[in-house]
Every structure is written in structure tokens, then in C-alpha cells.
Amino acid sequence: MRTVRLALAQLNMTVGDIEGNARKIVDTLARARGQGANLVLFPELAISGYPPEDLLLKPDFIEANLRALDEIRRATAHITAVVGYPAADEYDIYNAAAVLQNGTLVGTYRKHYLPNYGVFDENRYFGEGLESPVFDFGGDIVGVSICEDIWYPVGPPQLQALSGGAELLANISASPYYRGKGHDRERMIATRAADNVAIVAYCNLVGGQDELVFDGHSLVVGPRGEVLARGPAFEEALILVDVDLEEVFRARLHDPRRRKDVELARQFSPQVPRVEAAPLVEDPEDRPPIEPTLADPPEPLEEVYGALVLGTRDYVRKNGFETVVLGLSGGIDSSLTATIAVDALGADHVVGVAMPSRFSSEGSVRDARALARNLGIRLLTIPIEAPFQGYLDALADAFAGTPFGVAEENIQARIRGNYLMALSNKFGWLVLTTGNKSESAVGYATLYGDTAGGFAPIKDVFKTLVYDLARWRNARPDGPIIPESVLTKPPSAELRPNQKDTDTLPPYDVLDVILELYVERDYSAQEIVEQGFAPALVERVIRMVDRAEYKRRQVPPGIKITTRAFGKDRRLPITNRYRYRTE
């Protein structure tokens, strides 16, 4: 038995809060030591927070990170730590991991594979690492790598295991969430462990950062692909587990395929440098007994809801707000958003505003009131008639002879936006917008009206999923919260008499499928038609999506939960004459 006690510090860091992040790391080192941990992993770029974006272009920012690393180094008495930070040499900066032991910087690892797709821009900032060192802790061989490096079957971890003899592959990560990613990642990590016949310890960041949520769900997997420890999703944790490195050697002797891989690696791969360090375990007796952390992964809807709650809470709090305000129309979107906000911040920190117009149904106001009561939040009621009439009077000359239309509809939505922003300016509340992804995709929203605000919790949630989440939340032990009538009445913007969403849009169960194929999967019009949709409908929906690009550039950030969120994940020109045609 060569038992090493691992600790995965699945922490919620804040971008730019170098001092705060460093303090958190130092405190966690003390906690881990108290638990008898020998090796503690911290997430990718733990010191700077992730992603620091163009802060990385500021020399003093880099220097502040290096000073913080030095403080952390001094806090590693009797323990070994792997800490992510932006490193620098005379040529460039690097996405790096420092290996610290007993007050000494033993060595560093620089990330090889810099993601530059989707939401990632790492080629913008970092030089590429070229070496795949292993750390020899008195005979215990550990390979260190960073995030993307382990997503490649022939990346640095493989080299470390095959040519370097690493028994433990430690990967520190900041892997942003989309639906089902925890599952995909677990499958990949288990495959890497089994392929390399090694223990893989994967420490992920947790927390919200602008558009992104990092879901945690850190893992330790054994040499046969078996999960030895699993962190919870969407919350901080110090994940503990004892792993036996002897077990790796035993498994390797039983794995004939691996022998061929090792030979190939020795013949064709670059040299693997070996960094000598002190043993990880000073005294095997000096460890209190522990149970390995083994959280259950969340169910699919619970998972999405968890992401939305954490993303909302972190955006609000990390930006220094305490209270949010949002319009309650009595519709499903604002009802779900308010519920998320209460789950994120508590009822005392959420203010609802009902802003009825001459076109609002009685049912809408009643539903808004019932929701506020169920949530236990404060509700303001401010009708929009007075300024609306003011606008109509003031614009009467300019609009003379024109019928009531989109201009008059949008004035109402913009009065509501103006009310919410006025409350925000007056009381320091952050405005949450309530638009969903289906609306945002086709531009079925009023710019500066219902899109006005600081954060958009359900921006990446298709309307059909909005309903699913509302029903899931209502079925929780403390539910139902969202009134049943909200779930059953046909959606309406109520900006003119008897308006329904379906006046303008196809039913959401049709629309959402087309949108998913077009927006997330880049299907052409013809390919969508081949899935069984009418050509005219497909062309109309695509045209709406393309035309709404200018609107999406001016809306607040919201939480990415899909593989392709609007925002930095999908970068299309506004000026764009490309037109899809079906055959």
C-alpha cells in the first residue's frame, strides 16, 4: 500500500480578486492539512480567477498574481499543492500550474492545448507549453496537466503516464457548464484513467462568471475507470479520498495492451523531464480516518436549475449587489426568473414590479400577485398608463395618420424598462431581465424594454425548457410556487388587445426544435427542412434569427446552459447578407 490522501479544492474564485482568491487558497491549505491531506489540487488559474480575459494584457495584473503565488508558497508547510496561475517568463505568459511543497516551488507545468473556440480565447493570451514533466515524489510519480490537455487522447497526460511512468494524473480545470457536461466529462475522465491505467484526479472550478457557470463536479477515478470520489455540482467542496498508488502498478501488470503503448511512446515521443521532490506522505499514521467524498450527480432538470441559481447568485453578489428587481407580468418567464432569484438570494433580496397597461388582462395581475405571495417577496404595482398617454400625446403630430402598431407596442415595453431602471438608479437594485432563448433567437423582445437590465438568468433557456423547469420547481417539497394558470395560459406580450405569441411565432415546441438545429448545430435551411419542417417556415425562422443579431448585441449577459449560447459563444456579424435558401 502506498496510500496518498488527495484533496480536491473545488473552490469558487472571483476574477481579479487576487488577494481574496489567495486567502481562500491559504485557508483551504490549512483545512486540508487538518484533514491529513498530502496533495491538494486547486483549479486552473485559481489565483486570477477564470477567465481573466484582457486583464492578462496588463503587466501589473500578472505581477500581482506572482506575488500572490509567493504568499501561497509560504503556506505549504507539510503539504504539496498544485495551484493554477498565469506564469510569465522573459518571452511570454502561460496558463500554468505551480507545484508547491513545504514552502518550495518544486516546478511548474504550462498548458499545451489552449482552447480557442466556443467561449474560449486562450490563443489571444498565452504561449503554449511544450514540456510534459512528471514529478517524482520520492517514488510516487505524478503528472500535472491543465484542463483541455486531458481532453486529447494523445495529450500530455498520456505521455506522462506512458513515457514518464506517472501513476497519478492530476488535472486542474476551469471547465464551463452546459447541459449534460458533467456526464460527458465523467465518461472522458474515466476513459483516460482506464486507457492510461492510472488514477486521474480532476479538480474543477465552481461558480459563476458573467456568462459562464463552472459546475464543479470534480472527480477522482481509478485505473479501471471506477469513480473513487466525486464532488457536488454547483457548490464549493473540499473533496477527500485516499488512493493507493500500488494499485496502479498492480493494474498495469495485468494490462497487456499498455505494454505496446509504452514501447511506442518510448520510441516516438519527446523526452519527459522528471522533477525530483520530497515524498508526498510524511507520516502515513498522521491522518485521521475519512470517508471519500461521493456526491450524487444531479438529475437533468435539477442540474440546469442549479446552474441558473448559482450563476444568478454569483453575478449579483460578485458585482456588489444585494437586491434584484424584476418585472412580473404574470407570464411564465418572469415567474421562473423570480423563483430562481429567490432561490439564489432569498426572498428579502428580490423585489417584483407589476406594471399593468390598458391591455393587461386581470388574470395577469392576479397571477403576478399570487406568485409574489408564494415567493414571499415585495411587490410594487406601477401602472404605465400615465407616461404612455404622455408619449402618445407628444408623438401625435409625428405619428399623425399612422395606425397603432409596433412603435406603440414597444413604447409600453420601454416604459417598463424605464421604470425598472429608475428603481435601480434610485435604490441600487440590479435589474434582472426575464427573456428566454427562443425570444432572443427570433428577436421577439423589445430592445431597451423587456431586455433592459443587468443580468438575464434564463437567456439561454428555450421556452419549452422554461416550462419544464417551472414544473420541476413546482414539484419540489416546498412547491408549488408558480400558479397553475401561469403554466396553462397561452403566452402573450399583452402589448395590444388579445395578442398571443402564436400571432407572430410558430408554436414553441416547433420553434425550439428549428432553433436548436440552426443556432446550436449550424444546420442549413435545407437540412432543417429534411428533418420534416415546411420550407417557408424554416426560411422565416432563420431570417428572424439573422435579423435579430443587432438586438442580441445590446442585451445583458446571461447564463450559458447549452453548447452554443448567444454571447461570446456565437460570434456572427450584424452586417451579414448571407441568406439561406431551401432547394
Place this chain on the structure above:
Amino acid sequence: MRTVRLALAQLNMTVGDIEGNARKIVDTLARARGQGANLVLFPELAISGYPPEDLLLKPDFIEANLRALDEIRRATAHITAVVGYPAADEYDIYNAAAVLQNGTLVGTYRKHYLPNYGVFDENRYFGEGLESPVFDFGGDIVGVSICEDIWYPVGPPQLQALSGGAELLANISASPYYRGKGHDRERMIATRAADNVAIVAYCNLVGGQDELVFDGHSLVVGPRGEVLARGPAFEEALILVDVDLEEVFRARLHDPRRRKDVELARQFSPQVPRVEAAPLVEDPEDRPPIEPTLADPPEPLEEVYGALVLGTRDYVRKNGFETVVLGLSGGIDSSLTATIAVDALGADHVVGVAMPSRFSSEGSVRDARALARNLGIRLLTIPIEAPFQGYLDALADAFAGTPFGVAEENIQARIRGNYLMALSNKFGWLVLTTGNKSESAVGYATLYGDTAGGFAPIKDVFKTLVYDLARWRNARPDGPIIPESVLTKPPSAELRPNQKDTDTLPPYDVLDVILELYVERDYSAQEIVEQGFAPALVERVIRMVDRAEYKRRQVPPGIKITTRAFGKDRRLPITNRYRYRTE
């Protein structure tokens, strides 16, 4: 004499308009042929437009480009053309140049150096080219490269000249404008020509695309660094010049330094493939005499103004609008923006709106009226008092006991935004916003108020430069246009009695210097203080800039004229706790 007639097709392409761009290329080929041109260069990614961004992730978009290339190929009878397009093979897509001759695709070149900084994301899309071929046109050797490739002293053009023997280095480009870039680029191109003792023909794109303006200013430079031809800035042109390739050989025989370079290149550089093709010149007699195109480069303020006019015109027209509307406050920003709009679109396509409030001075309304008269544009006057009083009444309960403050100020600005958007919705006019870079930097603007609109012409223009441009424009032969009182009165938002910008901000000549150091050059607070500014002031300005990031995410695109515009050029997190401190 081995005289080749070059044509540089400095064209204004539109992103996504593959058919329109292809038609333009085919028409230009006919024009060039009529002028006796032998070799015609088109800009980088001429077929798709530049930058196509995530359109490149759509397979049918790539295929449409390839079909268009095939049509263009068929239009190259008796002429040779270099055309930029997105190429594909079974592995990846590439930023490529096709060499077409007499109906045949002779070969292609793939861009090596993919810019992935500033506004560029080319690593997101393209595989890197690995070869630096030369084209042997019956003894006339031409190297083809793309944009960034020629910015490196040891890039493909050098290899083509030294190892490949290229006498003519053709570079096709889409190089976006910032102040003085034409000058920088001309210096670089001349150095490359002299270093490699070659003729460099550099064909740049012209036109506006969302945030970017491509300035044209294409060049042909001789082997001693002398400019042989220069295209105009900010307009389309077919630039013609006869170049003597014999002259290159003559110059090489006189250049002893080059011999050492050639030896080194032969010893250490990769192989340069040679593609055989027919001679460029079919019949030297069959060319009407021409004068080389030699436009003067614009003066500094003329250059910026030209960028703003072209960027505005192209955004408006390429997005299918005919008329713009903007608020005229009687201030300098809206006055300059209106003047740019009229120069871009004509007075019949610009509508001004005066929206006086209870706090507007008489002078402001008078100045707005005088400006509209000077410009010959329509002016609507729509006071904001009626809806403003409506808001105050409706919010009276919620705001009870609070003093008049930012909330009440912003309501006024947002009524104006709502007016302009209502006019836009009613009449199909595009709203121009009038904010400048100084305001945008420190957040001295009302989100959904004065920032509401589709395009922001002077978004990247510091306030001090706004004044310079206004004075420059007034001094043109058809001026003065902007009333002198607009230039001399102290700037004010007029949202409360006797408000002045300097109540909140330092004087603009101080502010703009600090902003330039911080925003464009990433100086730290301490470094700015060392330039002679008070620490408290520097910290306050930086804090304002950092806090306003959320606002800048929700404003319309505008024209980049500096080395670091807000937008995709400067990507900072909103959630960001990094704080500058002076020592």
C-alpha cells in the same frame, strides 16, 4: 524590360453577400482586362467578405464560397487573378488565395500567420498554411501571401523572395483602420520591398463592416522601397501600374547584403514549391497607355473623418436602411454626428429630433435648429415634458421622500431614447447614437437613453478629438456648418439645472490623456501617476472605467479609429474585482 501591368482591385465587399461579391469580382476582371491589366489582385476573403466570423462554421456557407470561386475562375480568360476566399480540404478550412489564369485554377496559397489578437479571432476558424509556394509565370516569379504574413520580417514573402526567387510579392489583405495605420503600413511595406529587393503589390479591402473600417490605401512599392502606385483611402479603386520585373534583377545584382540572406535561406529554410503557369503577359503591345494610380494619402483629421463617413454609410446601407434619425441636443457630439451622417448619406436621409426638457437652455434648442438649417435636414421637435411628468406621477409613491437625483435625470434621457426608437419603429429609420469615447469610457451616459440606437459613429472618438474634427469640418470649403456657440459653450447633459460635465468629470484635455494611457496602452495607475497626474484622480478615473464595463456591453457598435476600441478589441470581464492602487 519585362513589364507587367498590375491591377489592384481595392473593392468594397459585403460580408455574406457571396453572389454580390462574386459579381463585383467578375465585373472588375472585365474592367481590368479592358485596361490591359495582366495580373489583378483582389482583397483577402474577397468572396465571403471580411471578417465572416462564425459564418465560417456553417458548411453550406463554405460550399457557397467554393461555387462562387468556380464562377470567377471561368471569367479569367486572358488574365491572371489572385482572389481571397475560404478554402476547404478534408481536414479543415483555410484563409486562402486562389491563383486563377485563363479559366484555370493554377494553385492556391494558405495564410500562415493567423492573427488572434485585437479584433481578430482567426485561430478560431482556420488551419494554418504550411507552404510558401512561388508561381512561375513563364519566368516571371510571383509570391502570393495574405495580410498578416507580410507583417513578419521572416514570413512567407521573405522565403518566396530569397529561396523561391520571387520578383513580385503579391499580398492580398483586409487590414482594418486605426489612426495613422496607412502611414505605418506604407513604412512596413516599403521596408519589406527594400529588404527583399522585390516589388511588393499590396491590395487592401475598403469599406465598413460593423465596428471595422478597411481603409484601402493599397500600394505598389519598388525594390528600393519607392512607392510606384497608391490607392485612395476610403473609396473603391482599380489601381493600375506597369512594373518592370527586370528592374528587380538589376537591383538585386547591386545589393550585396541580399547574397548572404539567400545563402542562409537556402541552407536553413524549408523547400519552396514552384507552381508552373503560363506567362502573365500574352501580348505586350495589346495594352493602352496608362498613368499609374498615385493618390495622395489624407491629412490626419481628414483621414479620421473619412473613416467615420465611410463606416457610417456602409453600416446604414449594407444593413438595408436608407434614412437615419438622431437626437440633436445642441451639443458638440450630436452636431458632429449629424454632420458625418449628412456627408455619408445626404441631407435627405438624415432626420434630427430636438427633445427639449424643462432643463434645456434656450441656446441648446437654438443651436440644434441652426445646425439642422446649415445641414439642410429635417428637424422634428418633440418636448419630453408630458411623459416625464407621467413618470414622476407614476413613481411618486415608490420614490416618496427621496430627493431628485440620478434616477430622475436618467428618466429624461430614456424618454429621448424611447422617442427615437418609436420613430425608428414607425418609419424604419436607423437611430444613430451620439456618444463619444470619453463618455463611454467613464460611463457618463444613460443606458437605454442616449446610448439607445443601432450605430454609434463617434463611439471611438475622444471628446478632444470630437472638437478637432468639428473645427476641421467647419474649415472645409462648404463650412462652417456647426454653429460657433456649440464649439465654445461648456459641455452639459442638461438633465438638472445648471449641470456641467465638469461637475462629474475632470476637464476633457486631462481626462482623455488618462483614458488613452489606461484604455489603449494598459498603463497601471502608478504608471499614469508617474506621467504627472494626481493619484486620487487617476484612481477615480480608472474605477469609473472599470465600473462602466457593463454599460459598454449593451451599446451599439461604432467605428474603430484607435488601436484599442471598446468592443471586440478590448475584452474585459464585467465581474472583475481587480483594483488598481497607486503606491
